[in-house]
Amino acid sequence: MKENLSKENRRSFLLKSSIALGGLALLNPSKAISASLDNQEQSFKIITGPYLQTNFGNSISILWITNNDASSWVEYGESPDSLTNKAFGKSELGLKPAGRLNRVKINNLKPGVTYYYRIASKEINNFQPYKVTYGETIYGDTESFANLNTSKEDVSFVMLNDIHDRPESILHLLDLDKGNKRDFVFFNGDIFDYQTDEKQIIEHFLQPCTDYFAKNIPFLYVRGNHETRGKFAREFSSYFDQVGYTSFTLGPVRFVILDTGEDKEDTHPVYADIVDFDQYRIEQAAWLEEEIQKKEFKNAPFRIVMMHIPPRYSGDAHGATHCTELFEPLLNKGKVDLVLSGHTHQYKVHSPDKTSNNYPIIIGGGSRDGSRTLTKINATKKEIQVSMLDDSGKEVGRYVASRK
Numbered sequence: 001m002k003e004n005l006s007k008e009n010r011r012s013f014l015l016k017s018s019i020a021l022g023g024l025a026l027l028n029p030s031k032a033i034s035a036s037l038d039n040q041e042q043s044f045k046i047i048t049g050p051y052l053q054t055n056f057g058n059s060i061s062i063l064w065i066t067n068n069d070a071s072s073w074v075e076y077g078e079s080p081d082s083l084t085n086k087a088f089g090k091s092e093l094g095l096k097p098a099g100r101l102n103r104v105k106i107n108n109l110k111p112g113v114t115y116y117y118r119i120a121s122k123e124i125n126n127f128q129p130y131k132v133t134y135g136e137t138i139y140g141d142t143e144s145f146a147n148l149n150t151s152k153e154d155v156s157f158v159m160l161n162d163i164h165d166r167p168e169s170i171l172h173l174l175d176l177d178k179g180n181k182r183d184f185v186f187f188n189g190d191i192f193d194y195q196t197d198e199k200q201i202i203e204h205f206l207q208p209c210t211d212y213f214a215k216n217i218p219f220l221y222v223r224g225n226h227e228t229r230g231k232f233a234r235e236f237s238s239y240f241d242q243v244g245y246t247s248f249t250l251g252p253v254r255f256v257i258l259d260t261g262e263d264k265e266d267t268h269p270v271y272a273d274i275v276d277f278d279q280y281r282i283e284q285a286a287w288l289e290e291e292i293q294k295k296e297f298k299n300a301p302f303r304i305v306m307m308h309i310p311p312r313y314s315g316d317a318h319g320a321t322h323c324t325e326l327f328e329p330l331l332n333k334g335k336v337d338l339v340l341s342g343h344t345h346q347y348k349v350h351s352p353d354k355t356s357n358n359y360p361i362i363i364g365g366g367s368r369d370g371s372r373t374l375t376k377i378n379a380t381k382k383e384i385q386v387s388m389l390d391d392s393g394k395e396v397g398r399y400v401a402s403r404k
């Protein structure tokens, strides 16, 4: 009864407001009022998540999205009955976050320990300069994740690439690996055709991942050339902990992720003078030059590089040839053991070539039925085993790299 009265009051208030505003409301008052009521009457809720991302190293980022602005935090601990620790999103210039896109990074986790957590968001109803009024506080279910010991004996993950706005492919391909325990899932670019809005990111990626695995197992994700396109490409990274270039160690492998950018030249008319990928790739080459000198890179039993556009074998478009020119000499110099890529939509295992790429390049397929692939990677201190399955589950590529 109380709720009905409150809705009635709001309806009457909105009616008065819309009449006062005139314009659009007067052109079609019933439509304007019902649209406003839809927003006003939506109860505060988590619209997707939580989903996990990490570079390992005893930290994890927990992300989720609410329908309204909120003050948010994560409660966590080593037992499901004792979530006694509390972590907030990163403060910027002294301000804690108070928006809809929530990202809480927890640091200083203990290696090899399973943690339990739940997300919490307190709705901000009215943000006045000297009085913030909160609404309801909502909580997610208690979930768990394992904080992997980075010096573990082995590492195991799967790669998906070139999904191109077909979320059912994510589920179908992961189903081929059902029952296997993986340390993470890696998305190697072109999961979308181009970026349009938040709804697309949620429905075509975040929600299927959250439903399938991402509450408990982290994913890593690097952009392909298609994630750089569209009117929402500049907001895209806000939905993730990381979608650019990075490096990390897990088990016997030093991983390097490169963000290969667009496939055409920056001056191509379709980019409308608002991209700068040549410079971005040059910046990454300088970073890679330093990375391959690091002891973590040199001393690792294996070095795996993951990049959407392969450093060879993907045609003569500018982005591809620029990747060859910049990265291939460094990948050879760094004695990389394996490169995992996508982009060509034709799955293939390219063996090392003494005159060009001294390392194997394994390219996953996509995006149509019959050419989609799931690439499974297991590495121990002795060898890396790669097995690529097509979407019927048949192995269509295999490679074993032994320690040099």
Ligand SMILES: [Fe+2]
Pocket: 190, 224, 225, 226, 308, 342, 343, 344
């Ligand atoms: Fe691509």
